[in-house]
Amino acid sequence: MNEDDIRAALAPFNLGKMLDGLHVGDGLVQVTLAIKREDAAAREPLRRDVEAALAAMPGVKNASVVFTAHKAPAAPPPPVAPVLPGVKSVIAVASGKGGVGKSTVAVNLAVALAQSGLSVGLLDADIYGPSLPRMLGLARKPEVRDGKMIPLEAWGVKCMSIGFLVDGDTAMVWRGPMATGALTQMLGQVEWGALDVLVVDMPPGTGDIQLTLAQKARLAGAVVVSTPQDIALIDARRGVKMFAQVNVPVLGIVENMSYFSCPHCGGRTDVFGHGGAAAEAARIGVPFLGEVPLLLEIRETGDAGTPVCAAAPQGVAAAAFRAVAAAVAGALAPARRAPPRIVID
Numbered sequence: 446m447n448e449d450d451i452r453a454a455l456a457p458f459n460l461g462k463m464l465d466g467l468h469v470g471d472g473l474v475q476v477t478l479a480i481k482r483e484d485a486a487a488r489e490p491l492r493r494d495v496e497a498a499l500a501a502m503p504g505v506k507n508a509s510v511v512f513t514a515h516k517a518p519a520a521p522p523p524p525v526a527p528v529l530p531g532v533k534s535v536i537a538v539a540s541g542k543g544g545v546g547k548s549t550v551a552v553n554l555a556v557a558l559a560q561s562g563l564s565v566g567l568l569d570a571d572i573y574g575p576s577l578p579r580m581l582g583l584a585r586k587p588e589v590r591d592g593k594m595i596p597l598e599a600w601g602v603k604c605m606s607i608g609f610l611v612d613g614d615t616a617m618v619w620r621g622p623m624a625t626g627a628l629t630q631m632l633g634q635v636e637w638g639a640l641d642v643l644v645v646d647m648p649p650g651t652g653d654i655q656l657t658l659a660q661k662a663r664l665a666g667a668v669v670v671s672t673p674q675d676i677a678l679i680d681a682r683r684g685v686k687m688f689a690q691v692n693v694p695v696l697g698i699v700e701n702m703s704y705f706s707c708p709h710c711g712g713r714t715d716v717f718g719h720g721g722a723a724a725e726a727a728r729i730g731v732p733f734l735g736e737v738p739l740l741l742e743i744r745e746t747g748d749a750g751t752p753v754c755a756a757a758p759q760g761v762a763a764a765a766f767r768a769v770a771a772a773v774a775g776a777l778a779p780a781r782r783a784p785p786r787i788v789i790d
């Protein structure tokens with residue numbers, strides 16, 4: 446008794462596409478019939494007849510016929526009103542771990558994009574540790590007009606941070622839902638106006654806030670910042686994976702603190718090794734967007750509230766950020782995307 450014998454025995458039942466699975470071995474026959482869930486009762490006599498016919502065959506010790514109901518293909522998600530109707534592209538700047546310079550890259554990317562002539566917004570979504578107020582030297586509370594907050598402006602960039610509204614220590618103790626609620630408000634209740642790009646400085650890691658943002662803000666893409674160290678790269682890989690899971694294209698990886706550029710002699714030292722992020726990007730098949738050197742000037746200007754792209758636009762740091770900005774602008778898909786659907790298995 447082999448599979449052909451069983452198929453021959455099934456032929457009179459005209460099962461057609463209903464026959465979904467057949468397993469034959471050691472005198473055991475298992476048949477799976479695919480039906481619609483609601484047809485189960487009506488098809489039961491057929492199931493019993495098939496089972497009886499197979500059980501009666503010589504050489505069959507046991508025959509079982511079971512139903513399976515395939516899920517109907519998921520309906521496309523209903524159109525959702527865009528949270529940010531005037532914003533052409535929202536991009537997230539993310540990192541797998543803290544301290545790799547994600548905020549520094551986000552701020553300078555925004556300033557460099559604005560310097561290239563685009564209208565740019567910058568949202569600090571790092572609810573638990575907002576660094577925009579310090580990096581941009583902004584401490585005022587935003588005005589409210591017609592129930593909407595007016596972003597503060599710095600170097601041609603419209604900026605909003607939870608740090609403008611509450612002091613950092615307050616936000617630090619928020620539970621997850623409070624943080625995601627605050628972020629949703631910052632997306633929808635800020636008068637962003639018409640923007641070419643909204644750069645979002647994400648909190649480090651891969652959690653609730655990242656998912657909320659990926660869903661609500663219709664991200665056009667994500668920029669993942671890493672240092673060349675192995676440990677940062679492992680976390681960066683996790684970040685890339687998270688965006689892939691929520692269907693957000695990864696625009697590429699930026700290597701920050703790529704090498705040390707000595708302000709005295711101009712010599713270059715590869716403090717953490719060099720080129721790890723480029724190699725990793727190639728390995729996981731995402732673009733490499735450029736490298737930013739480890740420079741005292743970047744830290745000093747950032748901590749003093751003037752991003753290096755604004756403080757020293759002619760310097761090597763600004764040139765590095767401009768190159769990253771050009772790569773990001775080039776990678777941005779012109780079309781706006783539908784919100785991702787999160788599938789939980």
Ligand SMILES: Nc1ncnc2c1ncn2[C@@H]1O[C@H](COP(=O)(O)OP(=O)(O)OP(=O)(O)O)[C@@H](O)[C@H]1O
Binds near residue numbers: 540548549571649738
């Ligand atoms: N390329 C660089 N050269 C010199 N200093 C840098 C560079 N990039 C970042 N820094 C400095 O490193 C510190 C951490 O940077 P930043 O706050 O941007 O990191 P982050 O990844 O956003 O951190 P967190 O996720 O913990 O908020 C800052 O003091 C910043 O000025």
